[in-house]
Amino acid sequence: xxxxxxxxxxxxxxxxxxxxSCAASGRILSRSTMAWFRQAPGKEREFVAANRxxxxxxxxADSVKGRFTISRDNAKNTVYLQMDSLKPEDTAVYYCAxxxxxxxxxxxxxxxxxxxxxxxxxxxx
Numbered sequence: 001x002x003x004x005x006x007x008x009x010x011x012x013x014x015x016x017x018x019x020x021s022c023a024a025s026g027r028i029l030s031r032s033t034m035a036w037f038r039q040a041p042g043k044e045r046e047f048v049a050a051n052r053x054x055x056x057x058x059x060x061a062d063s064v065k066g067r068f069t070i071s072r073d074n075a076k077n078t079v080y081l082q083m084d085s086l087k088p089e090d091t092a093v094y095y096c097a098x099x100x101x102x103x104x105x106x107x108x109x110x111x112x113x114x115x116x117x118x119x120x121x122x123x124x125x
Contacts (some may be wrong), residue, residue, distance in 0.1 A: 001033030002026035004096050004112055007043060009119030016123070022116055024077040033099040034108050036073050038092035038121075045095070048111045050106040053074040059106055064090075086123045093118040 003078070008020040013086040035050035042093055050059045058070055069082040089094065097112035105111045 002028070002098075004098065004116035006094065006096050006116040006119040009094060009121045011122045011124065013124050014087060016086050017082070017100060018086065020081040020083070020094055020096075020119060020121075021095055022079045022081075024098065024114075026077070028074070028077045028098055029100065030042045030074055031102045033071075033102050033107060033111070036070060036079070036081045036094055036098045037068065037097055037109055038090075039118075040092040043092075044088070045109050046097055047107040047109070048094070050078060052102060052106060060105075083121070084125075088123045089124045091123050092121060094121050102114060 003025040004022050006022045012018055033050055033052045036048040037045050038048050040044040043056040047061050049068055051070045051072050067085045072079045095118045098114040099112045103111040
């Protein structure tokens with residue numbers, strides 16, 4: 001069974017940058033959607049960014065557009081999230097997710113069948 005392992009979280013000051021990585025233990029087909037979600041304490045898990053169809057299309061939540069960049073390396077079965085200009089409201093546990101069927105509903109957590117264990121991102125003010 002394919003497992004996802006995130007890394008790269010940590011503590012950073014407002015305005016700083018972090019790069020998250022998520023490596024799959026097995027092959028992820030190019031038709032799969034790879035995405036990032038996040039969950040802050042007491043809040044629902046929310047969509048952050050998605051990459052569909054082998055890098056052809058990327059999507060972002062309005063709250064991170066222009067600051068975060070999602071990318072993927074199919075040869076390494078890895079997806080990345082470059083986070084710049086971080087704000088305290090970005091503080092959350094970040095999860096990578098894979099939808100092996102490439103659903104059009106990339107923003108819905110219910111579309112994803114594989115999840116990582118999460119990595120904490122804390123932005124201090």
